[in-house]
Amino acid sequence: MTIGIAKIGYHIAPESVKTLDKAEQFGLSQDFVRKKTGFVALARKDRAQKASDLCVGAFGQLLTQVQTESDLADIDFICVCTQNGDYQIPHTSAVVQDKLVIDHACAAFDISLGCSGYVYALHITKSFMESNGFSKGLLFTSDPYSEIIDPADKNTALLFGDAGTVTLLSDNPVFDIGKGLFETHGKHHDHLIKRDRQKLVMNGRGIFNFTMSAAPDNIDRCLQKNHLSKSDIDVFLLHQASKYIVDHLCRRLALPPGKVPFTAGNHGNTVSSSIPLALRPFLDQLDYRCMLLCGFGVGLSIATTVLRRR
Amino acid sequence: MEKVIPEDLVKIIKSVVTDVDLSNLDIQAALSDQEVDSLDLMNIIFSFQEKYSVEISDESISRGEWRSVEIMVDTLNSILSSTEAT
Numbered sequence: 001m002t003i004g005i006a007k008i009g010y011h012i013a014p015e016s017v018k019t020l021d022k023a024e025q026f027g028l029s030q031d032f033v034r035k036k037t038g039f040v041a042l043a044r045k046d047r048a049q050k051a052s053d054l055c056v057g058a059f060g061q062l063l064t065q066v067q068t069e070s071d072l073a074d075i076d077f078i079c080v081c082t083q084n085g086d087y088q089i090p091h092t093s094a095v096v097q098d099k100l101v102i103d104h105a106c107a108a109f110d111i112s113l114g115c116s117g118y119v120y121a122l123h124i125t126k127s128f129m130e131s132n133g134f135s136k137g138l139l140f141t142s143d144p145y146s147e148i149i150d151p152a153d154k155n156t157a158l159l160f161g162d163a164g165t166v167t168l169l170s171d172n173p174v175f176d177i178g179k180g181l182f183e184t185h186g187k188h189h190d191h192l193i194k195r196d197r198q199k200l201v202m203n204g205r206g207i208f209n210f211t212m213s214a215a216p217d218n219i220d221r222c223l224q225k226n227h228l229s230k231s232d233i234d235v236f237l238l239h240q241a242s243k244y245i246v247d248h249l250c251r252r253l254a255l256p257p258g259k260v261p262f263t264a265g266n267h268g269n270t271v272s273s274s275i276p277l278a279l280r281p282f283l284d285q286l287d288y289r290c291m292l293l294c295g296f297g298v299g300l301s302i303a304t305t306v307l308r309r310r
Numbered sequence: 311m312e313k314v315i316p317e318d319l320v321k322i323i324k325s326v327v328t329d330v331d332l333s334n335l336d337i338q339a340a341l342s343d344q345e346v347d348s349l350d351l352m353n354i355i356f357s358f359q360e361k362y363s364v365e366i367s368d369e370s371i372s373r374g375e376w377r378s379v380e381i382m383v384d385t386l387n388s389i390l391s392s393t394e395a396t
Binding site: 032035036204205208209212213244248 | 329347349352353355356359360368371
């Protein structure tokens with residue numbers, strides 16, 4: 001039994017911050033915001049909503065993709081990837097199980113990772129399911145950064161958006177998951193940090209330098225590990241940190257721009273949700289057979305994997 | 311190591327900054343006055359670090375030691391010569 005990706009549901013918070021209206025406040029031109037960060041709007045959840053509510057929204061969208069609700073019955077486990085869960089205790093996955101009224105014969109755990117989280121979580125949950133003989137699981141991503149951002153901080157206020165996704169993992173998948181490659185650069189853990197009772201602080205230059213130096217090498221080595229070359233990959237789905245970072249990684253990797261899409265312009269950098277949001281439209285495009293996913297950020301950490309259409 | 315000359319850095323800058331016409335780049339003027347924005351400047355400095363295997367501190371940037379090509383050349387040569395000396 002091999003577990004892979006069957007479907008992806010999503011929920012992008014319906015309210016939004018119009019970044020072009022805010023550019024002047026931060027001494028930036030609208031052109032800079034449009035062309036460099038690339039985010040013209042940032043999705044914002046209702047203040048009362050929690051990470052679990054974004055998960056529930058994503059599950060609701062997943063329900064619209066199945067024939068009957070019974071297709072999503074008998075869920076063996078739930079995982080939520082978040083660093084901004086509903087509570088410090090308990091884990092958000094337990095709250096999600098409650099809200100979705102999923103049977104108690106269901107494992108549930110959270111994974112605490114940021115922008116590399118989806119790739120990590122795919123591998124962790126795949127192994128967990130395969131080792132326990134599970135056939136159906138839900139991997140959620142939901143990290144509402146609006147709760148931890150200082151709206152007056154130029155470094156972060158115009159970047160992050162709120163969204164949740166749910167990936168249905170099953171033994172009858174669309175995509176098989178290849179071998180992953182993971183790195184941690186803990187020496188720079190304070191480049192993106194939220195200390196107790198403070199807001200998120202980001203060292204933009206530190207993150208940029210890390211990404212530009214570590215990501216291309218990580219991607220190359222992941223391809224080697226999977227016995228693939230760049231030309232075998234139909235699309236490279238990189239964490240949607242900003243348009244500038246995606247575009248410049250594309251250049252450093254010497255890839256044609258069409259193979260490295262930037263898709264987050266209307267909702268922002270949604271942390272661990274950014275890759276599944278970018279991946280979702282490709283599930284039904286049959287000519288996309290081999291894809292690479294690369295997440296990087298908090299830690300600082302980086303994770304790359306490949307997907308192959310079954 | 312040979313001394314860095316302005317042409318070396320102009321070549322790197324032009325390879326990084328692709329959305330601004332730098333055909334008449336003034337090496338004495340601040341890059342920020344020639345439509346090079348903060349993200350591109352960060353990328354230029356990253357490229358220097360890679361090319362010349364040097365560490366460039368945030369403080370050095372704050373002090374304005376990377377604001378024009380001419381100053382960049384002086385700063386880089388100073389770093390390289392002090393690295394060689396050690």
